[in-house]
Amino acid sequence: MKNEEEMKFPELEAVFRLYSHYDRYVSVARAVSEKNRNALAERFSLEPLGFMNVDNQIHPEAVLTLAAAPLDADIEEWYSGARTNFLTIGRMSPEKDHAKLIRSFVSHHAQEPSARLLILGTGPLLPDLERLIVDLDATEFVWLAGQRSNPYPALARCDAFVLPSLHEGQPMVLFEAMILEKAIISTDVPGPREVLDGQYGLVVENSGTGLEQGFNALGTAEFPSAKFDHDAYLLLARNQFTDVCVPTSTVSSLIEDQFEVVGRK
Known part of the structure; x- marks a missing residue:
């Protein structure tokens, strides 16, 4: 805050x-x-x-259903032009630090010309980022594809999701990437670090150099690859909510109501 x-x-x-x-x-x-x-x-x-x-609460079934929809034709064409596709999704505002991401990816692309970066979202920094991509001569491999009504097919089809933020709470998009079993690269900030827990994605130094090292590490043994148990997570999150936010008297009342329903049945 x-x-x-x-x-x-x-x-x-x-x-x-x-x-x-x-x-x-x-x-x-x-x-x-x-x-x-x-x-x-x-x-x-x-x-x-x-x-x-x-x-945060999550909705795995909705993510999986939306991800199964057809991929937008222009994104399909973009993905088909690369061997490795990196994706980020987020509002283009200062804390998301897309500029750092773009500059680091330009350096990575110099070593891996078959890689591409897709950025979904919009926001106040869009014109600045468009100029940056032109200035860095990166229009052939970095694309600001705008806001999409359903970004989940793009997330499902990418090779790795990247979170370059300067600070975050508990990003829902990381859970969505984990539900879809995607490789994840995230800067080392408190919320994402806790979500990934050293198991579900690679946490890198919060810098352009750190992100570039993450790009280079994709597909190596350095990359964590545990499978996310979303059912266990949901149970934990719901119990946390009950313990912290629901008065004991309310919980007792809910339990009594359940017993009454069972008794009537």
Whole structure:
């Protein structure tokens, strides 16, 4: 939240001043909660023990269904022109740091001319990124393909998904890539580091050099390749929500209602 305040939304300070009226401050990942506590608790006189986390909910069936749809024809053509296709999906705003990604990929492409990078999304930095690609003479292998109503077929067909962000909470797109069993390269920031857990993707230094090393590592033994158990994750996330956000009296009432339904049946 402090990063968001510093990079984009200075008015968040007024929101933070309201936090003292609440009992709990729930972030979407443990590492993010710790970072928020360190940045906000003392500054706004908040109870440190009030900082907690509840992992995001996911919908594996929806991801798998949407990913099975036909791939857009222009993306199909783009993918067919490369041996290795890297993909990122995200809003083009400062914290996503697409410029770092593009520059690092240009360096990688000099070593691997058969690789291409597809970027899906739009946002305020789109014109700047378009100019950067032209200036770097990268239009043949880096493509800003815009916003797509269904990006999941592109995610399902890429060789690796890349998350180049400067900071993140708990990115849903990483879970979606994990559900689709894709290779993942992510910069080393708290939320993604916790999601990938050293098992589901390669976490690299948050720099152009780090990303380039990640590109080069694709397909090697260095790349983590564990299969994500989305059912186990869902159970954990739901239990976290019940423990942190649902009053004990409400849980007891829900259990009693279930017993009554069973009794009537």
